[in-house]
Amino acid sequence: MMILSIALSILAGLAYAKICTDITVPVNINARQGVFDVPALRSNIDASTFALNFTSIKFNFTDVALTGYQTVTGPYNISAQFCRPDIMDKTYWDIEFNNHGYSYVDRAIAKGFCTVNIDRFGIGNSSHGDPLNLVQAPAEVSATYEITKMLRAGTFPTVPHKFQKVVHVGHSFGSIQTFLLSAQHPETTDGIVLTGWSANGTWLGQTIAGWNLHLARLNQPLRFGGTIAVDACRASPGSQGTNNSSSDATALIEQALATVGINLNRQEAWEETATTELGDILNGINATSGSAPQDLPTGYLTWADWTSNQYAFLYPPYYDLSLALFAERTKQPVTLGELFTLANGAPATTSFSGPVMVLTGREDTIFCGGDCLATGNLGGNIPKMAQPMFPNASVFEAYIQPNTGHGINFHYNATGAYDVINDFFIENGLGSS
Template identity: 45%
Template sequence: MAPLKAFFPVLLASLAACRQCTNLTIPVDISSRQGLFKEVPVETNLDVRAFTTRFNEYQANLTATLLQGYQTLKGSYEISAQYCHPDNGSNGIIQLLSHGIGFDKTYWDLNYNNFNYSYVNNALENGYSTLAIDRLGIGNSSHGDPFNEIQSQAEIEALNAVTTKLRSGAIGQIGSYKKVIHVGHSFGSVQSYWLSALYPNNTDGVILTGYSTASQFLAYFAAGANFHSARLNQPLRFGNVSISGLQQFAAKYNVSMDLVPALQQLVEKAGLDLSAQDVWNLVGSTEVGNLITGFNKTAPPLNYPSGYFANSDLTSDQYLFLFPGNYDVGLAVVGEQTKQPVTTGELLTIGSAPMMSPFTGPALVITGEHDVPFCGGNCYGQVPNITAPNIPAGVKTAFPAASAFEAYIQPDTGHGLALHYNATAGFQVIQDFLANNGLAAQ
């Protein structure tokens, strides 16, 4: 039964011991050679679904259809980050963490259930420092035009700029690090791999979670997300129009976090045969939840323009990220409450990464057994043009010069490794791989 308490604020215990964390903003200057796309209507949810329909057309290529040429994007941006180090200080090795689509930097340090799902805590316990970033265009980092500014290439350049600053000590609150390990999840893994291909000397280790080189399953992801315009899906968090009117409506009709028990009281007074679970299902597992004030309120709103897409609701979260039976529904609700969007430009350029990386350090791929966007739900399956014992193992061909390569399949896990009951076991696989391949922190 889905817990009603999942709709109430989580009472957070004190931060786990042995860590010092700071939120900061990192200015970066980038120059990015990238696509110039024809913009198509993406104002309404029906527009967004039309975009997805064209994006997923068999034997068609929407990227090529909309591409009008190329441009060099130059600009100054801000990257929001959380820096953490063990209580006993840094030892010169830091993990730079890049989140995937649907998340922000908090993916790596989930505070649910006293941080029991925190990758950051696991890394700190193994002696590493961490820097988790909101990717360019997402969360509290600089936003931009969703078609022709916030594209994969621009985000790679921002990631590389942050990396260079880490090495040189140009981030005043942090100091310099001799070794930088790039850890990604999903689209963050795409970008970490991409950085290793373009700037192989600017990374010391590559950890790719929720990743493979089997691109044919991207359509599964786009369809299963049931994308909406972000500003319409969670208007009080993401919106950029009519926010004051929505807030007045919510206040007048008491549309708050108490909606579930309030509805249950009305049901009981009316003598209707509708259980608490039925009420929860109507609100918690549908788009209704995204309209509840406390459920999606951010101060100030993130102000995403049209062209930023969000997955529809909790059911799409389960399909995209979770393996049924091995996750806490309460944590899944928190994931829906705090989700983040994807831009049209990111979708149109996500498949443009180089086919091969000249990186000569250690590389690990760790992907959930039932990952949908990178394995079609079965990472032990076989796909055309990949001659490997399983789908993640096929990534080895992209790292021909790696000093060490390993592909690990996390059992009973979907795409969102950090959201499952056995997450910490997967985290430790990562730390052990690093320690066994010349990147031990202790």
């Protein structure tokens, strides 16, 4: 059984270690996409202006910017991680924190599944490209479709096995793409789980505003900027390159502010360092990713800082602060093209006939406005209202994870959600045969 996780033989009673391999997968993308015309973003002021236009009720900015359509084709690389039992950015599913205590992959491996986690096209270690007219949702769905075909055909690199059953687990934008995949190629998947999602897009403008968008290359210059920024930062006084700690950074801030007559205690200095954009800049000095700077174009955007991260993704106090700061250090950007095509042109329904689950945190801000049970007099819950979109599904379930915001995998009870997902597949005949 293969789980393809889009930032998968059940042998009950046995515990398994995992063997994981990082793989670069060549895919041929074929997608009809929009052509958008917006002025090049050159500063964080431009990013804020884009957010104002995108969220304005005065006009539909997507329609304003759209000038036509084109078919995007060509070979690109998708970064993936394949994991199997020993007798799966993609790291969202296998978080390297607390000895992988928040890892969905580990939970799936323990149930005997194999997994493939992918960096969506244009993000992480996958091929990058024009963030406006290349890296869009249709191209990303096309890449996932090609990878799924490889898994079924036994042509996935380094994995000469034909998987008879393949299911897809998406999160947030990955869930939108999973829905699109099931609509465009319903035969491709045997079951889908959409996490951090509902069919209600009411709060998209609130989310974009809460992000306080910045250019990714300015927000974390040592990860997303160019090599000049890296060299300058590593040569700065007091920097210790990859060994510089957040404590050292906090001390530096204290000293710098003291020279101009601003005295902060250690907690205040930490707040200034860790919870503002300054923390993102210093994160680069710590070089958590260990990879070369990506030198991303200015059409790659990200939220401003850790407080924006908490507003959109986390529900206090039900998460580990250290993990939240780790998530901020390792966050990935979003492109202009992705924002324009989040679900643009998506059909109202899919003909997919397999089992479907929607699993969303009760306090999800992005897809539930902060309470997935707040349906007024309609009853049920907000994610359950997506059921009419799957008229042919053999099973439809909506599960609300308690004490959890949008980023399910970063909360204390994440492993409980993982068990719900894997048990859903097993109970619907999608375990190993």
